Amino acid sequence: MSQLPAFLTHQNGELHLEGVALSRLAREHGTPLFVYSRAAMLASLAAYQRGLAGRDHLICYAMKANSSLAILQTLVRAGCGLDIVSAGELERALAAGVQPDRIIFSGVGKTRAEMRRAIEVGIGCFNVESRAELDVLDEVARSLGRRAPVSIRVNPNVDAKTHPYISTGLKGNKFGIAHEEVIATYRHAAGCAGLQVVGIDCHIGSQITQAGPYLDAMDRVLDLVTAIEAAGVPIPHIDFGGGLGIDYNGDTPPAADDLWAQLLARLDARGFGQRRIMIEPGRSLVGNAGVCLTEVLYLKPGEQKNFLIVDAAMNDLPRPAMYQAFHRIEPVVPRSGDGMTWDVVGPVCESGDWIGRDRALNVQSGDLLAVLSAGAYCMSMASNYNTRGRAAEVLVDGDQVRLIRQRESVADQLRMEVPLA
Ligand SMILES: *Cc1c(COP(=O)(O)O)cnc(C)c1O
Numbered sequence: 031m032s033q034l035p036a037f038l039t040h041q042n043g044e045l046h047l048e049g050v051a052l053s054r055l056a057r058e059h060g061t062p063l064f065v066y067s068r069a070a071m072l073a074s075l076a077a078y079q080r081g082l083a084g085r086d087h088l089i090c091y092a093m094k095a096n097s098s099l100a101i102l103q104t105l106v107r108a109g110c111g112l113d114i115v116s117a118g119e120l121e122r123a124l125a126a127g128v129q130p131d132r133i134i135f136s137g138v139g140k141t142r143a144e145m146r147r148a149i150e151v152g153i154g155c156f157n158v159e160s161r162a163e164l165d166v167l168d169e170v171a172r173s174l175g176r177r178a179p180v181s182i183r184v185n186p187n188v189d190a191k192t193h194p195y196i197s198t199g200l201k202g203n204k205f206g207i208a209h210e211e212v213i214a215t216y217r218h219a220a221g222c223a224g225l226q227v228v229g230i231d232c233h234i235g236s237q238i239t240q241a242g243p244y245l246d247a248m249d250r251v252l253d254l255v256t257a258i259e260a261a262g263v264p265i266p267h268i269d270f271g272g273g274l275g276i277d278y279n280g281d282t283p284p285a286a287d288d289l290w291a292q293l294l295a296r297l298d299a300r301g302f303g304q305r306r307i308m309i310e311p312g313r314s315l316v317g318n319a320g321v322c323l324t325e326v327l328y329l330k331p332g333e334q335k336n337f338l339i340v341d342a343a344m345n346d347l348p349r350p351a352m353y354q355a356f357h358r359i360e361p362v363v364p365r366s367g368d369g370m371t372w373d374v375v376g377p378v379c380e381s382g383d384w385i386g387r388d389r390a391l392n393v394q395s396g397d398l399l400a401v402l403s404a405g406a407y408c409m410s411m412a413s414n415y416n417t418r419g420r421a422a423e424v425l426v427d428g429d430q431v432r433l434i435r436q437r438e439s440v441a442d443q444l445r446m447e448v449p450l451a
Pocket of ligand 1: 237310
């Protein structure tokens with residue numbers, strides 16, 4: 031049995047996150063409920079900060095992993111900038127109090143309106159993903175009498191060895207500019223009156239559990255930097271993206287500080303040790319800081335399968351349905367004995383609505399389960415499918431508990447709709 035994530039412990043026969051019993055939180059706030067540990071987030075961030083200590087760097091949390099305001103505030107106050115992918119995320123980022131010049135804007139489909147707003151507030155960098163986007167950004171910036179800071183996302187064509195849906199650094203996907211076109215694109219950008227080249231970036235995928243793909247990508251990016259600068263365009267910063275994996279089910283990704291020790295050794299060896307470094311970690315800062323609490327509604331043993339029907343569903347925890355992802359599921363108050371093997375499923379009317387398959391659990395109706403590693407790409411991907419309100423969220427800090435998002439009501443959902451007369 032692999033270890034529980036940090037700050038999740040059994041005390042007096044029940045699961046606690048930091049100093050707080052999860053059963054108490056379920057009683058007070060209902061289920062499904064997301065619970066996050068402030069200490070766990072800060073410990074994950076500290077590993078990156080240790081790894082990059084003494085270097086000119088900026089850690090921009092990729093907020094699509096979990097964009098709840100209190101989470102953003104926690105990481106921004108601890109020193110993070112933010113990586114955004116939409117105008118909505120830009121407004122959330124500003125609401126969280128981040129300095130605009132510590133925001134970088136990623137994504138393949140930025141609209142003119144999004145570019146305009148981001149230029150007006152003074153973000154630090156646009157990570158541009160195509161020649162067409164570069165030209166539109168130039169035009170928008172000139173219309174505002176400004177120069178937009180840009181970095182070009184290059185596609186280093188390395189295999190991140192992860193799930194195809196979250197692999198982004200190979201030729202066959204929509205991200206970045208192909209290696210062969212990079213130098214010409216930089217030359218073009220350098221000649222645009224509305225653009226200021228400030229860097230280069232790559233992001234090769236997500237849930238990466240080995241250092242190898244990062245080292246390969248770094249080599250390719252450094253080759254490009256050398257060639258671009260030889261062509262007369264200086265590259266002030268290098269952004270290596272995010273993507274470091276977490277332990278969902280015995281996965282063994284390198285620790286962020288160990289990974290960066292290796293990467294910095296490579297940078298130093300190649301003479302780039304003084305260059306400003308940017309990174310965009312998402313999952314690895316928040317994924318294992320959160321759990322989702324759910325109550326067992328019904329036991330439905332069957333001839334072929336035994337189903338455990340719980341009150342959380344694919345609208346709360348979309349990763350299993352989307353990527354066949356694995357989340358550990360633990361009883362909040364374990365019973366003795368082995369129990370049976372269950373498929374843990376939600377109430378949504380889809381066979382894809384499962385949370386875990388073939389799990390040995392000894393539970394009864396009314397018991398609480400904790401779905402682990404639920405801090406990243408769960409709440410931020412939650413939906414209202416089946417007119418289910420999105421879950422509430424609480425943040426734990428030692429023995430303190432703060433409600434950071436109220437449970438969404440049906441009235442909240444109906445508010446935007448316009449019924450026929
Ligand atoms: C999603 C994303 C990230 C963060 O990825 P993680 O796997 O959560 O670390 C960073 N940069 C870009 C461009 C992304 O799209």
